[in-house]
Amino acid sequence: MNTAMLTALAEPNRLHIIELLRDGGPLTIGEITSRLELNQPQTSKHVRVLSEAGLVEVEPVANRRIIKLRPEPFQQLDSWLETFRSMWEDRLDRLDDYLREIQAQDKTFDQS
């Protein structure tokens, strides 16, 4: 895994920016600034960090910058999480076993 991405997400304001973008589509620096009640320079700095971590794409349009989420890092994070999934799916496996048992019982009943 990429620790740069995690470092970027670990800061509350930046995480908040990410969720703003997830919910509210692409936003400009100014929009993020007002919705998060930050100062504009801090917003710019945070977006810069997010951009350098690849989490966000910055598209200059005239006077302003349009910030959008990039899906790739989230996919990466997702497939990294995959490698842990067996941890909590053990329980589901046990449920599976249980269901299989029930099914076996049903068969027994069918034959009786």
Added chain:
Amino acid sequence: MNTAMLTALAEPNRLHIIELLRDGGPLTIGEITSRLELNQPQTSKHVRVLSEAGLVEVEPVANRRIIKLRPEPFQQLDSWLETFRSMWEDRLDRLDDYLREIQAQDKTFDQS
């Protein structure tokens, strides 16, 4: 999302510890120390951070501590990621559209 968890994961040595535990099952402080070539105090400190973030469970057994992964935070992270999944599944939707187009064309061919 929990930024404490992300902060804990964002440090390379700690991330490494997590992956060690994922791959090698529960480990003691000493085992982590030697496999990661850290000093023992740093290992203890990092494990403490991981523990306070809930990522890890520390079970004292006599002289040593047995460190295990806790599934819950990874589940949390997973369901947080769910809220982003539509982002990269749009492409699959577009593929769907494409397939539907092809199918429509086939119908046209059938009629000719």
Added chain:
DNA sequence: CTGAAACATTCCTTTACAGGAATATTCCTT
């Protein structure tokens, strides 16, 4: 060409945190 809007950059200060070294604690063995 001037001014204003939208951002970026720089400088400064404060704080958090990682690593190293030394020391303290806990627990088992004998």
Added chain:
DNA sequence: AAGGAATATTCCTGTAAAGGAATGTTTCAG
């Protein structure tokens, strides 16, 4: 009870990073 193994804690130092304030840059409108 003593010593050693495994781990924790403390103290120190350096560094990175966040926020504030001020200023610089770009772009459009008029």
